[in-house]
Structure formats: structure tokens, C-alpha cells
Amino acid sequence: MLKTLTKTLLCVSLLATFPAMAAPDGDMAPSDKQLAELYWQGQESLKKSDWSGALERFRRLETSLRRTEPASADAAIYWQAYALLQAKRSTEAKATLEKLKRDYPDSRWSKEAESLMRQTQGRPNVASESSGNDDDLAEIAITGLMQAPPERALPILRKVLQGSHSIEVKKRALFVLSQLDEDAALAELGNVATTSNDAELRAEAIRMLGISGEDTAIERLRTIYAASKSSEEKRGIIQAWMIADKPDLVMQAARSETDEVLRKAAIQALGAMDASKELRQLFDSEKSLENRKSILQALGVAGDTRSLVGIAASNESEDIRIEAIEALGIADDDDSGENLVRIYQAASSPKIREAALQGMLISDDSDSMLKLYKQASSKEEKQALLRMLTLTGSDATLDLIEAELDKAGKQP
Structure with missing residues (x-):
């Protein structure tokens, strides 16, 4: 909790x-x-x-x-x-x-x-002193209610939410409600999440229900999710489940949601929750290529190097293996660099070798690329590695560039 x-x-x-404005559903x-x-x-x-x-x-x-x-x-x-x-x-x-x-x-x-x-x-150049100060005072007063007995604090907070205060003041009231260890406080949060005419306030109440972590709050979120027709609201509930550490509910959304944007949001949330077990199960059952790629990226966020290395070496399609290799760069743990070097050295196709380099670039592993550059036997390989190295901007790379330019300048 x-x-x-x-x-x-x-x-x-x-x-x-x-x-200000949330990113559109199509934002990528x-x-x-x-x-x-x-x-x-x-x-x-x-x-x-x-x-x-x-x-x-x-x-x-x-x-x-x-x-x-x-x-x-x-x-x-x-x-x-x-x-x-x-x-x-x-x-x-x-x-x-x-x-x-x-x-x-x-x-x-x-x-x-x-x-x-x-x-x-x-937005004026000089802020309105009276309005700003009123809001500041109101937020300080509301925060002070965290120390008050719940039976005294709750009616005051309810009055604030029903009054004409600014959205920021009302958000502060919702936050304080989430901190009151009372069923009535959670019920009030649920009421705001379902009945408020202000979409921003409803979204804030949903987040606060997730922060509370209480079983009754989580059940209320499930009810809201099932009834909601809003993709944005459902995405907020998925985030609330993530805050509450409920991978089973996020997994359910990732499995059953028909809205592809929401499915992807649920997959990304599982990665942020380090829910490797759920992601592996989802990967095995998922049919969509794009969703499988999203799952691999989420495994990278979760740091599940073992699963990614296994998929990279499997009989999966080359597209999937490439995504798994690049996701190793996202994982960026102590073994990622060594795994990517091994994959590069054993690569049977230029695309796999390129994916390994992309993984090193994502993890900013210029040391591994420099090592491969020094071992490269062909001019073409050195050129490919040098192009990738120039994107890192590391001191060692700049030294290498200077040395290569000096060498080229001495040639007749």
C-alpha cells in the first residue's frame, strides 16, 4: 500500500x-x-x-x-x-x-x-497577486487537513470539491483525500472519478484511487474501466493500476482490450512494472507482429535480458529477433554489452549485425563498438562501425576520429 x-x-x-494538452492517441x-x-x-x-x-x-x-x-x-x-x-x-x-x-x-x-x-x-507578464495568493493559501490550508481527524477533514474537503475553487486547489483536495485512512474518503474519490463534469478532475481522482492501493479503490477502478467509453480515461486507469502494483489487471487489459492504443499502453505499463513473467506469457500468445514488438520493448524496459537473449537466438522471424536484440540496448544491464557483442560476432546476416550495433547505440555502449572496430578485418565493417560510433560523441570516439583523419592526411 x-x-x-x-x-x-x-x-x-x-x-x-x-x-496543458495531453498527447493525441496517435502520438508515437x-x-x-x-x-x-x-x-x-x-x-x-x-x-x-x-x-x-x-x-x-x-x-x-x-x-x-x-x-x-x-x-x-x-x-x-x-x-x-x-x-x-x-x-x-x-x-x-x-x-x-x-x-x-x-x-x-x-x-x-x-x-x-x-x-x-x-x-x-x-498569460500576463505579471501574475495576478490576489488570485495566486488565494490559491496558495488554499493549498496550504488543505494540506494542513492531513493532520486533522478524518471526521473533521472529510466534510471540508467535500465542500472544496463542490465549490468554485480552481482546479489546482481541487486536485490538492483529492490528494489529501487519498491520504485519509477512511472508507468514506475513498468513496468520495470514487464519486469524483465517476460524476465530476471536469475531465481533468476525474482523471486526477482516478490516479488518487490508484495511489491509495486499497482493495475497494481498485474494485471501483475496475467498475469505471468496464463502463467507460473514453480511451483517455481507460489509459488513466491502466496507469492507476500500475501505481497500485496490480499487474494482473494491467495484463487483463493487454490481453482483452480491443483498442490497439490501449493495448500498447497496457504493454508499456507492464514493462514499467518489471512484470517480466506476464510479458513473456503475453508474447507467447500474441499474434500481432506490432504488439509482439511492443512486448519486446517492454521486456527491455523491465530489464529481462535473459528472455531477450533467448528470443534473439530462437527460430522466430528475423523481424522479431532484430527487435529483441535492439531491446537488449534498452535493458542496459551489466550483461547487455557482452551479449550484444556475442550476437554481433556470431551474426549470420547484415541485419542482425546492424541490430546488435543499434542495441549498443541505444545503451550508449561506445566501448563495445570501439572494441569491435579494432577487431574489424574489412574496410566495409570498419566504415559501418565508425558511422555508428560517430553518433555516440564519446571522448574515445573523438580520439579515434582524430587518429583516422591524421592517418588519412598522411597518405599520398
Whole structure:
């Protein structure tokens, strides 16, 4: 049960929805594994309110995507604008949004960008002192109710939720409700999750039910999931089950959900939960190639090197074996580098060898690639390894580049 304040705050930080616009259902990380990793690092920075860290990652991502996947760079630009706006750098955010509109007039992010643009125009340079202070005081007062007897705190919190307070104040009230060890508090959370007219508040209540970890809360989430017609709401419930450490429920969604977006969300959640056993079972029964690839990526997130090595050496199709090999780079444990080197050296096809190099690149294992470079016997192999090494930017790689250039410069 996640009852300690520290762990609760950690879960809220990792899984809170962004206060601007959520990513559309079709939003996907870049197809290149290294760029995908950079994308998710940026998303993690956003969830931690590390605006400068997110901005730096999405700027790097835009630069790389404009070279390799130019049609996908609009996402990186949008999230830069989002981070700038959250950092209260409205002028820069507006300029970034104008660049998005200019460079990608038909972007799938156009609707979300328009919403952000309205915020840049509506956000004053000097915050409203009275409104901000009122909210600050209200949040402090609500947090203080965590120390009050539940029978006193609950009516006050219910009054806040039914009143005209801001969404942020009401979210704080939901958080405090999740900390009250009372069935009535959980019932109130359930009521907000099912009856509130505010979708953002319903989503927050769903998260808080997951944070409570109580059996009655989890059962309420199951009921909401079964009745819901909203893909976004169901995705929030899957995340709540992840917070509550309920791999059986997430597994059920991954098996039975007809919405492919939700199935993928459930598979990714299993990876974040280190649910290797469930993922292996799912892999064996899954028929969809794309879903099987998603499961392999989730096994990488779960760090299940043993399963990935076994699949890479199995009689599976080459596409599946390649995905398993690249997922070893995501796993990035102590044995991943050695396993990828062995796979590279024993590879019977150029695609398998390329996948092993991609795995090393994903895990930023330039040492293994340098070792292979020094052992390479053909010019073609050295060229392939050097191309991959240049993407790492390590000091050892730069030394190698300098040495090769010096050698080439001495030739007649």
C-alpha cells in the first residue's frame, strides 16, 4: 500500500498528466531507438517539472529528426513550446509555436498548439497577486487537513470539491483525500472519478484511487474501466493500476482490450512494472507482429535480458529477433554489452549485425563498438562501425576520429 507521503509524491510526479494538452492517441516516439529514448527522457523531464532539461532534450531531438525523420519533428517543436510556457518564458514559447505553424502547417499537433498559443496570449507578464495568493493559501490550508481527524477533514474537503475553487486547489483536495485512512474518503474519490463534469478532475481522482492501493479503490477502478467509453480515461486507469502494483489487471487489459492504443499502453505499463513473467506469457500468445514488438520493448524496459537473449537466438522471424536484440540496448544491464557483442560476432546476416550495433547505440555502449572496430578485418565493417560510433560523441570516439583523419592526411 502506497501510504507514505514520499512514495505518493513520487508516483504523482511520474504519472501526472500535463496541465496543458495531453498527447493525441496517435502520438508515437520516433522510430529510431536512440531518438525514441531521447523523446521519453524529455517526457520524463516534463513529468518532473524539469523544464530546462526537457527543453534541452526536445531541442536535440528536433535537430536529429530534421535530418532523419523530418516529418516527425513537429512533436519535438510542440514539446519545446510546452516546456517554455511552463517555465513562464511566454515570448519564447510563442515564437516556437509560430515556427511550428510555419514549418508544419498540417501538423497533427495544430489543435494542441492553438491551445498553447492562447495561453501565451492570455498569460500576463505579471501574475495576478490576489488570485495566486488565494490559491496558495488554499493549498496550504488543505494540506494542513492531513493532520486533522478524518471526521473533521472529510466534510471540508467535500465542500472544496463542490465549490468554485480552481482546479489546482481541487486536485490538492483529492490528494489529501487519498491520504485519509477512511472508507468514506475513498468513496468520495470514487464519486469524483465517476460524476465530476471536469475531465481533468476525474482523471486526477482516478490516479488518487490508484495511489491509495486499497482493495475497494481498485474494485471501483475496475467498475469505471468496464463502463467507460473514453480511451483517455481507460489509459488513466491502466496507469492507476500500475501505481497500485496490480499487474494482473494491467495484463487483463493487454490481453482483452480491443483498442490497439490501449493495448500498447497496457504493454508499456507492464514493462514499467518489471512484470517480466506476464510479458513473456503475453508474447507467447500474441499474434500481432506490432504488439509482439511492443512486448519486446517492454521486456527491455523491465530489464529481462535473459528472455531477450533467448528470443534473439530462437527460430522466430528475423523481424522479431532484430527487435529483441535492439531491446537488449534498452535493458542496459551489466550483461547487455557482452551479449550484444556475442550476437554481433556470431551474426549470420547484415541485419542482425546492424541490430546488435543499434542495441549498443541505444545503451550508449561506445566501448563495445570501439572494441569491435579494432577487431574489424574489412574496410566495409570498419566504415559501418565508425558511422555508428560517430553518433555516440564519446571522448574515445573523438580520439579515434582524430587518429583516422591524421592517418588519412598522411597518405599520398
